[in-house]
Amino acid sequence: MTTCFAGEKDTLRASLDRHRDAVLWKLEGLGDEPLRRPMTPTGTSLLGLVKHLAAVEYGWFVETFGGVAEPLWFTPHDDLRITPEETTEQIVALYGRARAAADRMIAALPLDSAGRPSWRDDPVSLRWTLVHMIEETARHAGHMDILRELIDGATGDHPPAAQAG
Template identity: 45%
Template sequence: MDDLKAVLTQYLDEQHAALLWKVDGLGEYDLRRPLTPTGTNLLGLVKHVAAVEAEYFGLVFGRPFPDAPAWLLDEEPADNVDMWVTAEESTASILDLFARVREHGAETIAALDLDATGVVPWWGNGGVEVTLGRIVVHMLAEVARHAGHADIVRESIDAAAGLSDGNDNLPSQDAAWWREYYDRVQSAAREAARRTD
């Protein structure tokens, strides 16, 4: 059987790479602009994942993330402070934070057994004891969720879609096929709505 820690780490690394691929090659405006009514934006997703991982692979296991930005240390942060990037924060600083958090998380995973315990103080009343294995799975789900958000947001910017650079995991079809496919899906949706009205 494969080493479970290695398998989980590989999948987590793949989700990190997918998220980073979604910010590649865009200008400052497209990286930061809100594309949903709740303000979802690409660089904000990267910032959020960095913030969450810093806490779960840091504080939970008594391994605080070093040199954390002030907004991450604030005991009463402003709502959604980690979901968008101010004009003063550079893209490079957010990507650097993400890289440093990934490295710190990898060190935590390498240093501890999957059954090592920690406490998530913000879960429940007074915190919940968890294992590293549970937190790795939790973070894998968290990063995958936000990589999926980023995929849709990026597609709405410039039609770039798919799993990763060199492997979009989509049918290899031309633009005409995709337009016809889109129209077929739209037609089915309208027909289903008509039948239930």
């Protein structure tokens, strides 16, 4: 069955995964220097956006719904910055672990489950959180698309068919 005819939760999850995969594709084929290069006056880089998305996956899906996220070595104020000590492999692996932890929470909970983010007064449902994270991930994947185009001209939300494999 394709996701076009899947249930609501599977449809939301497929949409989130499509954007998550686009985020990772934006890193493919680039060396360490272009991945960490600040591309805006505020210092936004491809790798910094992945680090940020890892932190928000843990925050919104795991901590909000009572799970325990791995301890992060950076603060929310530093989640877009890449330090010289942080490696590409470390950040990509963090994103993979955050995705997996989020996916476990998504699988375990009904869409109407309520969670309470520590940084908000109002509770949120898993459904609302999925929609929010689709928006958040798509927004940052769009930022990454622009940064990648500035680096080497590559654009789009998935590899061209000739490169897909």
